[in-house]
Amino acid sequence: MSLDENIYEIRREKLKKIEALGQPAYPRKYNFSHTVPQILAAHSGETAEDLEKARVNVRVAGRIMAIRLMGKAGFAHLQQDGQRLQFYVKKDAIGDHGFELWKLLDLGDHIGVRGYLFRTRTGELSIHAEELTFLSKDLLPLPEKWHGLTDVELRYRQRYVDLVMNPEVREVFLKRSKMVQSFRRYFDSQGFIEVETPMMQPIAGGAVARPFKTHHNTLDMDLFLRIAPELYLKRLTVGGFDRVYEINRNFRNEGLGWRWNPEFTMLEAYQAYTDYLGIMNTTQAAIEQAVKDVTGGTKTTWGEVEIDWANWRRLTMREAIVQFWPEKAGAKPVVSDFATHQSVKDLVMRVRAAGVNLAYDANEPAGKTIAGLFEAIAEEHLVQPTIIYEFPTAISPLSKQKPDEPDWTERWEIYVGKMEIANGFSELNDPEDQRQRFEAQLKERERGDEEAHQMDEDYIRALSYGMPPAGGVGVGIDRLVMLLTDSHTIRDVILFPLLRPEKQVTKDDTEDTGKTTESAPNNKLSS
């Protein structure tokens, strides 16, 4: 028998003894008068004399996170909503029966405490307990109280334990929730309505990525998990929802990394009768508001640097390439250098000669090469909020072209902390142009680009009914949370990030220990 199975059995025995004392093992409810944070907020300013003069009776529920037992008395800390309140148990005050229960409690148990507030000799606000109510047993031992849980694998696999032990983790997800609330409030206030569009799509469109495939049995049809809601949201603008947004998951069948999780949360919004500049301003305002709502200010810490969300710069993609052109690559490019396949190739060769690692495919469109050039030399400099605008048409199959430069589109992206966090454009609403763009993408697909966009006939039909001019945007919620919480891996802002399945305890394993599986906790702790 392994140690924690031993602890598990010991605690089950304690649970039986608790039942024998007349307390249900798994009671239905507890009528509390205050939460722990409420007590701390309301009474932290009161002195021992104040509390003696006007006695405050309370009933509080929480999880026991520390126990200090001293003969016929003892102290413990009750944790609720990430905050802790001490309570004092004295045999004289709680009675023999209550004291028996007290001795059967373990770290991690949920209990209710009835009593009155007082201050200990050392001045800590505490509950003088008069009655304990058992609420739920922790059968598995919590991690060590001082170092807590630090093993990253265990933190992600057993996030519930991580959340109990690490208040800063809890804080990250509270901020995430506040951020999403803030976006909803902002877009609602601007007359947008929130909608939900299909997660399972017959054609995975609206972005450049490889999808997950699934299957519906009754219809006997293959479906894809969406890589973006874009094409459905734009169908809704055709239908007369002039301002729509959706906050939900996208799924992309690609590698994992510090900025990438296969499922991630995106805010997408579409606004009729405006263009890329209009939606750019809306997005910037929404993000500035979210930063204020989450942090209370306009500056955040990102590792060694401070990000100033009140100070944005805007550069075209070409300007950014010029501005961050490596010295070793010689004279900075001029506008005409971006115009032809050959001149773009020359730029790539100069940059490579300067020691920059950059792949080059002679068969790909020049616009795609330019985008690669931008990512290779400019992206790493974009730490402060920066809007890069005017993207090549070749990589923007859903954006309107610039009227005077058809090789370039009215598209922009926001970069912060070297990460792309938003992508918006003037939405292409010409069905014939859209068909030609899809056809160009199909050629890319034939060339071997699995991520190139597919033809979507129904989407073109929808555009053919007339889609109003519109600006649209997608905002990467996870990455924005990373920036606002100084989290340097996306896994720290996703409650249950994708991990390999953990090895299960097999029957052979349990037979070897001579134990039945009935009570064996089936997790890594016992394997």
Added chain:
RNA sequence: GGGCGCGUAGCUCAAUUGGCAGAGCAACUGACUCUUAAUCAGUAGGUUGAAGGUUCGAUUCCUUCCGCGCUCACCA
């Protein structure tokens, strides 16, 4: 997928050149009616991720596998 690194008690970590596998916390027993990383005395807890190899002897060296982290490539 490539490169680098890690895996020792429930948790956090030690173990000299290859020479008896340890500590703190958690747990168990006992003492203690204002402690707060409570204290004091004692007890128990290990197939050192797995399999194989070298060796008189492997946590340590070698091979393979499993898991995790970092990083590069592709993607947001």
